[in-house]
Amino acid sequence: MATITTGRLAMLPLRVEHAEEMAGVLDDPALHTFIGGAPDTVEELRARYRRMLAGSPDPAVTWLNWVVQLRGEECLVGTVQATVHGGRVAEIAWVVGTSAQGRGIATEAARALVAWLGEQGVGTFVAHIHPEHHASAAVATACGLTPTDEWHDGEVTWRLTG
Structure with missing residues (x-):
């Protein structure tokens, strides 16, 4: 998996050491307002990163994760x-820490x-x-995604087909 760079950012392949x-x-509880849960401890995050790096149990699904x-x-x-999924459809997500929000980082990273x-x-x-997550909706819009009538776990599904 490659490092992805932009003018301001380097998206580095995830490692447990991160x-x-x-x-x-990610320690601000406000980050979890729309995604649920609570901030992970370092140990919980290490365990989660190990699971992510082990990869999907489904051979048709690839998990790709970067830190920004x-x-x-x-x-x-x-x-x-x-x-x-199948090399053709990607479910994408982004999270930017509270102290770095409001500077276009999520948009820049998601576009890249x-x-x-x-x-x-x-x-x-x-x-x-x-x-109700207007900031994430703005990031999706900037990436060319548009909202659909579909819902997934209480969230609106946004889509871009090229």
Whole structure:
């Protein structure tokens, strides 16, 4: 899996070692308002990263996960991920820590993710967004996704088919 770079960001392939820094990035309970749950401890995050890196038990599904690093400051600020089905359809998601929000980082990272996945042959992109999560809806819109009439676990399904 490649490192994806933009003008301000480096999206680095996830490693278990990222858990310590990411636990601090993701420790704000407000981040969980729309996605549920609570911030993970470093140990919980390490365990989750190990499971993610082990890969999907379904051979037709690929899990791709990156941490988002702010270049120049060399600090992690969030994550992007894709669950790719059959090499053609990707469910994508993004999270940016509270201290880095409001600077266009999620949009920049998500656009780069969509572009990179498109270069790998993915033609359809899907995101599941809480209907009241306006910031995530703005990121999806900036990536070319549009809301559908479909719902998934209380979230609106957004889609882009290229």
